[in-house]
Amino acid sequence: MSKNIRIVLIEDDDILRMGYESLLSDVEEFSVVSSYASYDLAKKQLEQDHPDVILLDIQMPGTNGLQALPFIKKMLPNSNIIILTVFDSPELVFEALTMGAGGYLTKNSSSAKIIDAVREVSTGGGAMSTNVARIVMHSFQKNLNSPLTKRETEILDRIANGQTKSQIANELFIDQETVRSHVKNIYIKLDVNSKSEAIKTAKEKRFI
């Protein structure tokens, strides 16, 4: 009947680890079942801990947090992992998210934010600090000043999805020669002369 959220901490800094433990233990529906100074120390016991939420540091002796992520996910598919780190580079954020992290908090996060995040991810949700949200949102933004027309963008998008010109022609109900014309114009506008260059340039400049 008590909806207890079982938490495991993996954080090499003793002071921080104790701080988090104390912070989270004070929340009624939370129980910190274990805390470890590294993944290598944690891995043998993680399964018995069967935590709902794992707070995971990236920087650690031995296997680091990002390397540990897929192993933890495989061992405990139903646990939700929050990355808790000082780093907020786009590369690390995206890697963590694609690897299945349910949250990404930087260590300047307030106590309230951390507690909220644990609650949120324990129900399968997502949580991120504002600087991470900033990174993630920028990764979505398309360039609104694309030199490509709607039609050209549509066609380049399909090319980027592996479609051939004849497939595109069929699906858009236009002639293959029309597609070819558009592609020629795309190449001129992007100053490229092959499919892969066009895709690369367009993605870099966020035209598609």
Next chain:
Amino acid sequence: MSKNIRIVLIEDDDILRMGYESLLSDVEEFSVVSSYASYDLAKKQLEQDHPDVILLDIQMPGTNGLQALPFIKKMLPNSNIIILTVFDSPELVFEALTMGAGGYLTKNSSSAKIIDAVREVSTGGGAMSTNVARIVMHSFQKNLNSPLTKRETEILDRIANGQTKSQIANELFIDQETVRSHVKNIYIKLDVNSKSEAIKTAKEKRFI
């Protein structure tokens, strides 16, 4: 010298609009310079308002918020737009973010969250409510149980970026025939027999 944040509200519900206006006006560094019941009513005056942040509803009479987004971005490239809506479908969220929204809040957000969000986006940051964060994070997660090996994933990824087999062979320092072998295996595993099908299937199942 006062770092006043100029805010414009575009929200058709009178009660809500007044509520937000009152909420935000009470914050010292905020000033709500205008509020409108629709984009169509707002557009002639938006330029003079030169707001730092615009809170924008989606559902509105006339031009809706998502349709208005690119026009506002073009007219006021330096303004930051927060979508504030009851809807949180992935399609709407992604459309808003790709169109350049700096934030996406659902209307169940607390007053504190809304105020935080305005502060955050006014500095070019990102803000989203937890349910939106959930959607966004899920969109990043790769399938960790891909049938494809590392090498196969690497190759399919390059194919999805428009590279030909010979280009891939060169960059990976392997023979074109080796690439061909991998591709054959990829096709068998994904049960497809063409590039575009492979990309489509792999993207759907989040193998790449």
Next chain:
DNA sequence: AAAATATCCCCCATTTCGGGGGATAGCTTT
């Protein structure tokens, strides 16, 4: 020992690609 993986080889017909040269109709901007 068996299976999976990564590497390489040959044959073949078909399709696609990119470069070149156009045209036409419609719509917008100047």
Next chain:
DNA sequence: AAAGCTATCCCCCGAAATGGGGGATATTTT
């Protein structure tokens, strides 16, 4: 009214890529 852009369609060409078939070998993993 002229110029420009857009979307549509047409022809020529040779080179490259594709997908299907048949293998082999060495290393790792199970």
